[in-house]
Amino acid sequence: MGRENSDMQQATDKDYPPLNLHVPEPKTRPGDKPDFSHIKISPVGAVAKPEHDVSAQDIKDLAFEMVRVMDEHGKPQGEWALELDEEILRKALRAMMRIRAFDKRMMRAQRQGKSSFYMQALGEEAIAVGQQLVLQKGDMNFPTYRQQGLLFAQDFPVMDMMVQIYSNDKDNLGGRQLPVLYSFKQAGHFTISGNLATQYIQAVGWAMASAIKGDRKIATGWIGDGSTAENDFHSGMVFAGVYRAPVILNLVNNQWAISSFQGIAGGEVSTFASRGLGYGIPSLRVDGNDFLAVYAASQWAAERARRNLGPTFIEWVTYRASAHSTSDDPSKYRPKDDWEHWPLGDPIERLKQHMILRGFWSEERHIQAQAEYEDEMRVTAEKAESYGTLHAPKTKRSPAEMFENVFADMPPHLRRQRQEMGV
Amino acid sequence: MDGARDIKMNSKTKSMSMIESIRDAHDVMMGRDDNVVVFGEDAGFFGGVFRCTEGLQQKYGKHRAFDAPISESGIVGAAVGMAAYGLKPCVEIQFADYMYPAYDQIVSEAARLRHRSNGEFTCPLVVRMPVGGGIFGGQTHSQSVEALFTHVVGVKTVMPSNPYDAKGLLIAAIEDPDPVIFLEPKRIYNGPFDGHYERPVVPWSKHEKGMVPEGYYAIPLGKAAIAREGREVTVLTYGTMVHVALAAAEETGIDAEVIDLRTLVPLDLEAIEASVKKTGRCVIIHEATRTSGFGAELSALVQESCFYHLEAPVLRVTGYDTPYPHAQEWDYFPGPARVGEALTKIMEN
């Protein structure tokens, strides 16, 4: 050790006790009884719905309370309650149930070695679905890997998603990308990066471009609780606040990063939603498992963006019911039965309850639908597999393809390397 | 360089994977020096996604081994502050592909603290990160980033190829008075990998370098190792590619001398020169992309120092200049066939 490192400064003032480091720790670990008493939940219908042109300061409390619409019987309450058409609700439930069936099938395929990787949205299906249903053609989503709901809410062909997961001949990305890091421009789905948070600021840039050009398109940015620690989250918030970009900035707080709980990302000291206030962005904290609340808050935010009133920051409170990914085992760091005790319930069950209450859905119909969607996913997966899977391709993909789309025009050094490859 | 530093060897050895030997290096150093602290994403309670820091929090407490927010710039930035205070942070970046937000803290800060303060402040920290492909991780879990660090003045860059070296080099890195980038080829965490992906995985327990001394020992930074002695051609390589080079030498029957560089900066030029002057031929292998890769530096040095001994142009076998593809992983990875071709070609001259 060099001289310069050894002279640690000793505090001389003995009037104070020695300092010690605070490291946040979740309330429960494997073997403990689940405990969510730290999650602050407002009563259903208790939160007021502001005008669209509010300032962040006017609605400070909305960053600490929780917008909730459905009561425990599925009955809508309060100012955020909308009388949604039967058709929208059916569409939403169908999308959410199909995601769950799809996830189940794709998990299984990964276990069977047909793909390299998979990530589920179990327990948070309402969020992406609810938001997509208020968007319009031409808007652009900048999703993370857990917003398959944006595609399902548009009835996007699941075949196109599956062939990407299998990296087979029909994969629109030519096998380049890890499973689920989709790119579907025509469906307003930006190419997903594997690097966290980078796309939050890009969503803002896209929205700024729409404003620069005098267009009518808006953008949505997506980030997880854990990823808000990245610098790009801050960049996104600053630019959105400064330029009043027409963007919805979504933060999915599903309580966990991989093995680290939201306290490690700062959730212990304040709500995530409250961070928006410092940037001057109207910010909401919303029950992400309450489809009616998701729809209403998304619609409010989209309306603000379309009327050129600027960005909205929304913390969706939910729970990551599944493992982080197929590479993860959550029983190592949290109680096994956590999700069963999650106070905001299961978004599918809650929407089902509401639809039954409205009189156009039933338990029987629900069970039928579930079987139908599981069947659909099985049949589609079999068809997708007939085009090949990662380790059993139908036709060997030409290695030459990897040199394509590095640049618009292939420069000589890449041409040379491709020739050396002998293809 | 203190290359003459004693390598104190404990006589007892134990079979370890590279994950276990890296974990053991942490354990040894945390036990010896209270100033060693460890943190990173998922690195505390869980012990890291590759489990390299497993058990450290339980053994040394949360104030010395803890989870970090998902902020690579934060992790390295905080480590710089701690190192300047006098601690010895050894931090983990979950995958090298995610180090870019930390790059500014490394290049502009960690690497230059000593120089810009004229020695008043220093930065003895280690930044560990898994590198390389071979696990179907696609473009964001496969990159080899060594050249992005070797080009930076003021940081040392290390890449071990086996459990024995990994432990000794990590201990030396933690003891080093300057910032060290410690690159861990993830494909060989659990066993040597020679590029024959279709064959069953061989565990480290079947390999002599999987026998690791217990307790403290250091392998000095800046010293290469000869992985295979040979007379016909010198192969300069490091990390996973050491095992690929050894396989290619066996398969072609070419008597290659395989040099495992172990440390890229500072580089063991003496060992390189001695070998190339002996064989008169040089093939350089790395998994990283080709253009401006570390192979270019090696090639220039060989040319500068051994030109009159060379009987053939120096050859490079590298990754292609494209992002690491997911499905086409094995077309991309410079396996034993490509390395063998280069060995054969250089012997034709």
Ligand SMILES: Cc1ncc(C[n+]2csc(CCOP(=O)(O)OP(=O)(O)O)c2C)c(N)n1
């Ligand atoms: C820059 C970067 N750092 C680290 C990772 C590795 N990583 C992938 S997902 C993840 C956890 C993300 O947690 P969160 O933001 O809460 O999203 P969630 O998975 O819960 O949806 C981590 C650490 C990464 N992909 N990119």
Ligand SMILES: [Mg+2]
């Ligand atoms: Mg999360």
